[in-house]
Amino acid sequence: MSEDPANYTPRVVSDGVVLRPHVTAIGQLGNTMYAGGRFHTIYDEQANQNRTRDNFVMFNADTGAVSSAAPSFTGEVWAVETFGNAVYVGGEFSTVGGVQRPRLVKLNADGTVNQAFDAHLRSGRVMDLHMYTGPTGPKLFVGGSAGTKLMALNPVTGANTGYVDLGIADKIPNSFGDVTVANFSISPDQSKLVAVGNFMTVAGQSRRRAFMADLPAAGSATLATWYYKPFEETCRSTRARRLAYLTDVDFAPTGEYFVVVATGFTWDFNDKNKTVCDAAARFETPKTPAYDAEDHPFRPTWLNYTGGDTIWSVAVTGAAVYVQGHFQYLDNTDGVSTNLDPDAVPRKGIGAIDPDTGLALSWNPVKPAQQGGKQLLATADGLWVASDSQRFNGEPRYGIAFAPLP
Structure with missing residues (x-):
């Protein structure tokens, strides 16, 4: 990816209406980008003017021109997933464009609410969305604190298909919020899923902070054998928002491995290269159950530590593991x-890690952050960066930046 960001992307504006505006989610459908977060005003670079956009904005991927479509969300957007001619949006909102669609909505490509889809989520919040396209047919996987914490919905109606019912339960003591699946990733072959959050049990088995599920062609999802036992250990931070510490996960395009990233401050120095605290860690996708001599299954291939600062999001392209945080x-x-x-x-x-060695690559655009960005979206054209950062490689790119392929 280039270190020089595109000059045309819109950016959020600190207008006094929203304290510390930021973008937390972004998706692409054709040549239109759909970005959500917590903001009230967007600066349209092409028109050289501010536009009111409540927590969601649509713009042209090639020119940055902000669309006249302006669906208004009454709360923060946390997730965006595109599929077919639709855009699924999750978060903590109650209405979209005046239509009651709490926590999850399906938009048509033009930004209007799809009336046929209604998940009827009355509590909690939606944190992550991914479309499953395996042999049992398309299903919208929904993670968060709503419903059963991880669900597979009918993408047309929003009804729960029951394909995923894993009994995710038992919040880590003193951790923030309700039991939550914070983020998850589905393998490219649609056979496995890895999720992270503040839970302690899944399907009645001990699974603190992370689990893997098998996604069979018949029947329903089941808990996989894979688990890394050091996830049971704590990092040094005792803050409520750090106790669950695993923040994001992404499979490689080949599906051969996945990368987990974390907050939590530093690790116990006796556990160096074992605990995943303020770090990125590569795990090989298991083909058969296997355990090492110390009874720590599936030890990381590598760990890259920041030395005490959070990594919030990860995107694996094959050529690099992109990470961002503060x-x-x-x-x-x-x-x-x-x-x-x-x-x-x-x-x-922000930075890039060599997927083979686990060491930082030379890519270094510099992106100062307060909290740090919650999503990276790698496309065939480059890397979209959603965050709270005001600058990217010295250029004003508040909330949204695009690093094109050279």
Whole structure:
């Protein structure tokens, strides 16, 4: 990806209506981008003017021109998924364009509410969305604190198909919110799913913070054997929003491995290269159950530590593992804060990791952040970055940036 961002992307505006506006989700359908988060005003670079857009904006992927379509969301948007001619949007809202669609809505490509789809989610919030396209037919997988925490919905009606019913339960003590699946990823062959969150049990089995599910061609999803036991251990932060610490996961395009990223502050130094705290970790996708000599199943192929700052999101392209958060360094295995590992490399807010070695690549656009970005979207044309950052490689790109392929 280029370090020089596209010059045409719209950006959020700090207008005093929303404190610390940010973009948390982005998706693409054809040449239209759909971005959501928490904001009230968008600056249209092409028109050189501000436009009111409540928590959701549509714009041209090639020119950045903001669409006249302006579906208004009454709360924060956390997830966007596109499929066919539709856009699915999840979050903490209650109405969309005046239509009651709490927490999950299906939009037509033009931004109007699809009247046939209604998931009837009356509590909780939707955190992540992915379309399953396996042999049992398309299903919208929904993760969050709503309903059964991870559901497979009919993409036409919104009804729960029952394909996923894993009994996700038992919140990590003192962690933030209700039992939640924070993020998940489906393998490219649609046979497996990995999820992270603040749960402790799945299908009656101990699965603190993460689990893998098998997605069979017949029947329903089942809990897989895979689990990394050090996920049971805590990082050094005791803050409610850090106790669940695993923040995102993404499968490689080949499906051969996946990468998990984390917050949590630093690790116990006796557990270096074991606990995934403020780090990215590559795991090989298991073909058969296997355990190492220390009874830690499926040990990471590599770990890349920031030295005490959060990684919120990850996108694996095959050529690189892209990560973003509010970290200052990568390759900081023995470092904490400003006491750096000699091999640490500066990477402010965003960076790229070699998927084979686990070491930082040279890509370094510099993206200062307060909290850090919650989504990276890799496409055939480049990398879309949704965040709270105001600048990308020194250029004003508040909330939305696009790093094109060279």
